[in-house]
Amino acid sequence: MSGLRVAVVSNRKYQVRVEADAPPDALAEYDSEVTVESIQAVLREAGHEAFFLEADEAFFDAVREARPDICFNIAEGLRGDSRESHIPAILEMLGIPYTGARVLANALALDKAAAKMVWRESGLPTAPFQLFSYAEAPLAPDMSFPLFVKPVHEGSGMGINARSIVHDVAELRAQAAWVISTYRQPALVETFLPGREFTVGLIGNTLFPGQAPRSAFYNARGFHLFPVLELDTQRGAVKGIYNAEAKSYALDDANAPGYLCPAEIPDALRETLFDMTMLAFEALGGLDLGRVDFRLGADGQPYIVEINLLPGLNPLVSDMIIVSRTGGVPYEFLINEVLNLARERYRI
Numbered sequence: 001m002s003g004l005r006v007a008v009v010s011n012r013k014y015q016v017r018v019e020a021d022a023p024p025d026a027l028a029e030y031d032s033e034v035t036v037e038s039i040q041a042v043l044r045e046a047g048h049e050a051f052f053l054e055a056d057e058a059f060f061d062a063v064r065e066a067r068p069d070i071c072f073n074i075a076e077g078l079r080g081d082s083r084e085s086h087i088p089a090i091l092e093m094l095g096i097p098y099t100g101a102r103v104l105a106n107a108l109a110l111d112k113a114a115a116k117m118v119w120r121e122s123g124l125p126t127a128p129f130q131l132f133s134y135a136e137a138p139l140a141p142d143m144s145f146p147l148f149v150k151p152v153h154e155g156s157g158m159g160i161n162a163r164s165i166v167h168d169v170a171e172l173r174a175q176a177a178w179v180i181s182t183y184r185q186p187a188l189v190e191t192f193l194p195g196r197e198f199t200v201g202l203i204g205n206t207l208f209p210g211q212a213p214r215s216a217f218y219n220a221r222g223f224h225l226f227p228v229l230e231l232d233t234q235r236g237a238v239k240g241i242y243n244a245e246a247k248s249y250a251l252d253d254a255n256a257p258g259y260l261c262p263a264e265i266p267d268a269l270r271e272t273l274f275d276m277t278m279l280a281f282e283a284l285g286g287l288d289l290g291r292v293d294f295r296l297g298a299d300g301q302p303y304i305v306e307i308n309l310l311p312g313l314n315p316l317v318s319d320m321i322i323v324s325r326t327g328g329v330p331y332e333f334l335i336n337e338v339l340n341l342a343r344e345r346y347r348i
Helices: 033-045 059-066 083-094 103-110 112-121 169-183 267-284 319-326 331-345
Strands: 005-010 049-054 070-073 129-132 147-151 187-191 197-204 223-225 229-232 258-260 288-296 302-308
Touching: 005 033, 005 059, 033 049, 033 331, 049 059, 059 083, 070 083, 070 331, 083 103, 103 112, 103 267, 103 302, 112 129, 112 267, 112 302, 147 169, 169 187, 197 267, 197 319, 197 331, 223 267, 229 319, 267 288, 267 302, 288 319, 288 331, 319 331
Parallel strands: 005 049, 005 070
Antiparallel strands: 129 187, 147 187, 197 223, 197 229, 197 288, 229 258, 288 302
């Protein structure tokens, strides 16, 4: 396949401006220069003309002027409850191809309650939950303590701290009030899942009837699943939770949680996690790549916690890169394969 003009579209951390009263983890989702430069470098090595476009208010005019053949989209968006869908929406309107999930899927993935509703209606296991728009809302009768409280529209472990696990009504009200006030959005309250925590990454797309996989790298459903990663939150500076602070440490830092990959789990559990990952990804309309987080409940069964359709691609610290390298997939192959999946979808 011939080289393309590829715009790498991102919100770089140092370019994003936040309000003076923003929470300390407000920039956690945004990309570093390392990520942006690394993606461009491997695309260039593959023969593409790769360049960068900032996903800010000037993007609409900038992308029309640049006229890329395709965009490699990793933009988190600047504001709003559907911010991850903003760049896809602009590109859809302009008819410019791009990697990754489309508009609705990105909006659903960022809204944890909406995603859980879709999974629940699809018959997939996710913990019981309730959305609190105000802290004094009555607790639903099917909700029982302990509960877990977090912002409904944030990723990267934002808004999660030592007080997120609540054991009574007073703690629930206090933490819900803090989330609503600090993040200016409803609080998602879920049944606390006390078991082990896993994440599973995949690349690929659902095959049409009769369609063959791109190569032997993919399974009969069109996906390649990476080894299961277990997050040991009993290690490091942040105990019991995997939040923005825990994710900020280098892998070899003594403060970092344990990253156990491949996870030491029975074959049956691994296959269940793989199957649930594909189903969760398909239910929301994921495309090209994604990562699904799980936790075991008190019954020992896995439950879907959330999905990331714009998983981090920092070559040094991202979960997606940990699992791909453990699975023998170099960074260079991963990035270019995501691009190839998208160009195949658009028949470029």
